[in-house]
Amino acid sequence: MSTKTILYVEDNELNRKIVRDLLRRTSYRLIEAVDGEAGIARALEQRPDLILMDLQLPKVSGIDAVRTLRSSPATADTPIIAITSFALSGDQQKAKDAGASAYLAKPYSPFDLLGLIRKLVPETN
Amino acid sequence: MDQARERVDASRKIEQAVGVQMNVIRNALVLLDEATLVGILHDEERFTDTLARLEEAASPVERETIEKIRAAERQLIKTVEEIRSLVRADKADEAMALHLNESQPRYREIATLITRVVRSEEAGMVQLRQNVEASNRRAVLLMSGFAAATIFLALLLGFVISWSFIIPVHEAGRFLGQVARGNFGGTIDVPNRDEFGALAARMNAMSRELNQLYEHERTLNTELERASKAKSDFLASMSHELRTPLNAILGFNELILGEIYGEVTDELRVPLTDIQNSGKHLLRLINNVLDLSKIEAGRMELALGDYSVQDTVVSVLAGLRPLAAQKGLDLVSAVPDDIPLACGDAGRITQCLMNLVGNALKFTQQGRIEVAVDLRGDVLHYRVTDTGTGIAEDRLETVFAEFRQADATIAGQFGGTGLGLSITKKFVEMHGGRLWVESELGKGSTFSFEIPLRVDRAETA
Numbered sequence: 001m002s003t004k005t006i007l008y009v010e011d012n013e014l015n016r017k018i019v020r021d022l023l024r025r026t027s028y029r030l031i032e033a034v035d036g037e038a039g040i041a042r043a044l045e046q047r048p049d050l051i052l053m054d055l056q057l058p059k060v061s062g063i064d065a066v067r068t069l070r071s072s073p074a075t076a077d078t079p080i081i082a083i084t085s086f087a088l089s090g091d092q093q094k095a096k097d098a099g100a101s102a103y104l105a106k107p108y109s110p111f112d113l114l115g116l117i118r119k120l121v122p123e124t125n
Numbered sequence: 126m127d128q129a130r131e132r133v134d135a136s137r138k139i140e141q142a143v144g145v146q147m148n149v150i151r152n153a154l155v156l157l158d159e160a161t162l163v164g165i166l167h168d169e170e171r172f173t174d175t176l177a178r179l180e181e182a183a184s185p186v187e188r189e190t191i192e193k194i195r196a197a198e199r200q201l202i203k204t205v206e207e208i209r210s211l212v213r214a215d216k217a218d219e220a221m222a223l224h225l226n227e228s229q230p231r232y233r234e235i236a237t238l239i240t241r242v243v244r245s246e247e248a249g250m251v252q253l254r255q256n257v258e259a260s261n262r263r264a265v266l267l268m269s270g271f272a273a274a275t276i277f278l279a280l281l282l283g284f285v286i287s288w289s290f291i292i293p294v295h296e297a298g299r300f301l302g303q304v305a306r307g308n309f310g311g312t313i314d315v316p317n318r319d320e321f322g323a324l325a326a327r328m329n330a331m332s333r334e335l336n337q338l339y340e341h342e343r344t345l346n347t348e349l350e351r352a353s354k355a356k357s358d359f360l361a362s363m364s365h366e367l368r369t370p371l372n373a374i375l376g377f378n379e380l381i382l383g384e385i386y387g388e389v390t391d392e393l394r395v396p397l398t399d400i401q402n403s404g405k406h407l408l409r410l411i412n413n414v415l416d417l418s419k420i421e422a423g424r425m426e427l428a429l430g431d432y433s434v435q436d437t438v439v440s441v442l443a444g445l446r447p448l449a450a451q452k453g454l455d456l457v458s459a460v461p462d463d464i465p466l467a468c469g470d471a472g473r474i475t476q477c478l479m480n481l482v483g484n485a486l487k488f489t490q491q492g493r494i495e496v497a498v499d500l501r502g503d504v505l506h507y508r509v510t511d512t513g514t515g516i517a518e519d520r521l522e523t524v525f526a527e528f529r530q531a532d533a534t535i536a537g538q539f540g541g542t543g544l545g546l547s548i549t550k551k552f553v554e555m556h557g558g559r560l561w562v563e564s565e566l567g568k569g570s571t572f573s574f575e576i577p578l579r580v581d582r583a584e585t586a
Contacts, residue, residue, distance in 0.1 A: 014373040021380055093428055105472070107372045107408060110379050 007048040009039030036060025070099035293321035309336035360418035432471035455493035468579040480545035489513035
């Protein structure tokens with residue numbers, strides 16, 4: 001099996017770097033987008049195996065992006081992990097309603113995220 | 126009326142007297158009795174008196190008749206004198222002839238005249254009676270009219286007076302009702318120039334005053350709300366800004382500890398763990414500030430869902446176990462396996478337990494901390510017991526107040542803002558539950574809260 005591709009949509013550079021470093025020693029391939037609009041474009045173009053979607057994004061919000069991706073046949077079944085903000089209760093429900101497969105509240109432990117990714121899309125060797 | 130009747134009586138009397146006199150003369154002549162004739166002459170004086178009485182207040186026509194009667198009377202007296210002389214001279218036949226020819230017709234004339242006076246007097250009396258009756262009727266009519274007018278006036282006056290009371294009182298009542306409902310802007314319109322008018326003017330003044338105070342208070346409230354919202358917004362944005370770099374610190378530190386960047390020596394692992402624990406503590410504090418600002422701004426809502434009580438306690442203990450281990454404290458739990466799936470905001474309940482266990486860790490130097498849960502009916506009972514410093518009885522009440530700790534010196538000794546307990550209390554109350562503490566100085570404390578096993582949306586405040 002080929003290498004699994006993960007799309008991470010997040011506007012904060014340091015958060016992207018953490019995930020980049022986290023996945024460095026794994027076989028996952030990481031692609032990135034900095035806002036909702038770019039995230040949707042990359043998802044439709046690259047067809048990743050899993051999408052990590054931060055919900056607080058510029059241009060198009062994470063919730064709207066999840067909704068858009070779910071309505072497109074190319075990404076309708078792609079697992080999506082919504083990264084919700086701890087501060088905003090109700091985000092989890094909104095993410096679920098929009099069609100997210102799982103959610104992880106910020107601040108999250110990078111290794112917890114890795115565990116969740118591995119559960120949804122097993123790594124191939 | 127009495128006078129009229131008296132006059133009628135007098136004229137009748139004369140009428141009678143004349144008739145009697147005529148008969149007396151005839152008898153006297155038959156008997157040739159001079160003395161009787163002398164009596165008649167004496168009687169004449171009385172007769173004249175009576176006539177004079179009648180003449181008083183007589184009508185001109187009557188007066189004329191009376192004058193004729195008087196003339197006839199004088200003539201008669203003369204005749205009677207002559208008859209008397211003849212009687213005295215024993216000339217009876219001549220006397221009788223004189224009587225028949227002179228005095229008798231004279232008497233008849235007088236009688237006729239008197240009858241006329243009597244008629245006139247009687248007619249006058251009838252007229253008078255009619256007049257009196259007419260004026261009686263007029264009087265009755267006038268009296269009735271006056272009585273009716275008086276009653277009408279009295280009723281009208283009563284009506285006007287009572288309405289002049291009722292209308293202003295009614296107005297005042299309506300107006301005070303408005304004021305009671307919080308409508309201070311209105312005025313009362315009572316045009317009376319009496320005490321009611323004065324009262325209405327006072328009420329209007331009061332209303333204006335109240336309205337001014339109300340407007341002033343509203344302005345102050347608006348300003349206060351704006352200031353409070355500005356504060357909440359500032360706290361929310363500040364804590365978000367603080368959290369972003371802290372997330373990065375914690376994330377990278379965990380990657381280092383996970384040896385993503387290479388091997389970590391045991392010597393290095395100790396300070397890195399300290400960074401991790403302190404960072405998490407700082408994160409909790411920032412989250413508390415953020416939560417409190419949201420609660421105060423009324424923007425805090427529970428995200429209700431099913432959750433496992435066992436998993437919740439396990440995750441809380443897992444998060445704080447490193448800190449407990451560092452202080453050499455036992456951290457244990459007692460949760461029965463048979464507690465069914467609960468419904469509530471799992472994130473907030475986790476936060477409550479984190480705050481309570483975090484506090485217990487902070488104030489306990491040795492011994493153990495136990496988290497116990499049991500289900501009593503439909504109520505979940507959470508309990509966090511420590512063997513720490515405890516809280517003096519007189520300070521138990523203040524521990525749940527914002528920005529307060531049981532002892533101001535504690536802040537210096539142990540750190541913390543005292544926000545954790547007040548936020549925990551609020552979250553528990555939002556679940557429709559309550560939080561309380563039992564403590565003994567030097568022996569330890571037990572913080573408990575109970576919430577419904579399954580929280581309905583309707584129960585959350």
